[in-house]
Amino acid sequence: VTGLRHVEMCESIHLKLTSPDDVVVALKCVYEANCKPSSAAPFTLDMSYKKVLAYDCLCVSYFLSCYPVSQLEMRGCHMGDKGADMLVKHISNEVTSSLLLELVNLSGNDLTAVGMEDVMKIVRTSSATLRVLDVSGNRTGDGMVSVITEHLQHNNVLTKLDVG
Secondary structure: HHHHOOOEOOOEEEEEOOOHHHHHHHHHHHHEEEEEEEOOOOOOEOOOOOOHHHHHHHHHHHHHHHOOEEEEEEOOOOOHHHHHHOOOOOOOOOOOOEEEOEEEEEOOOOOOOOHHHHHHHHHOOOOOOOEEEEEOOOOOOOOHHHHHHHHHHOOOOOOOOOOO
16 A cells, blocks of 8 residues: 555554555555454554645544554644644544543644644543653644643653643
């Protein structure tokens, strides 16, 4: 499949996407393979430095709601607030169970305070597992540190937070 650097179906999956179009292709590939990795081998989804559209973020949201993803790397994707809104569409659904995210890197995505509020839905849903959160390089302003801190109060496992 074009754009997939490494895929070992049903044991572990690391998706390194090389273009925004690969999001849909990768999701379709995983779906058609009926791949359900064990909890010992969750997915890593890395889309770093690929400009994504809101629709791509919606596809990622669906992926996060259906598959165990431990690492979400979307640094430098320039998703903006609309992309952040789409990223949490399926995550904030009441039917969705808790996420298994351990690392979330959304640095350099042109997020404002509005987009960061959406990102915090991911943080709340992953409060038992989230160890690393990087939201540096966004346009959130100084007031967002207190908002982020407020949303992290129930997270006992976070070891790294980058808001710089």
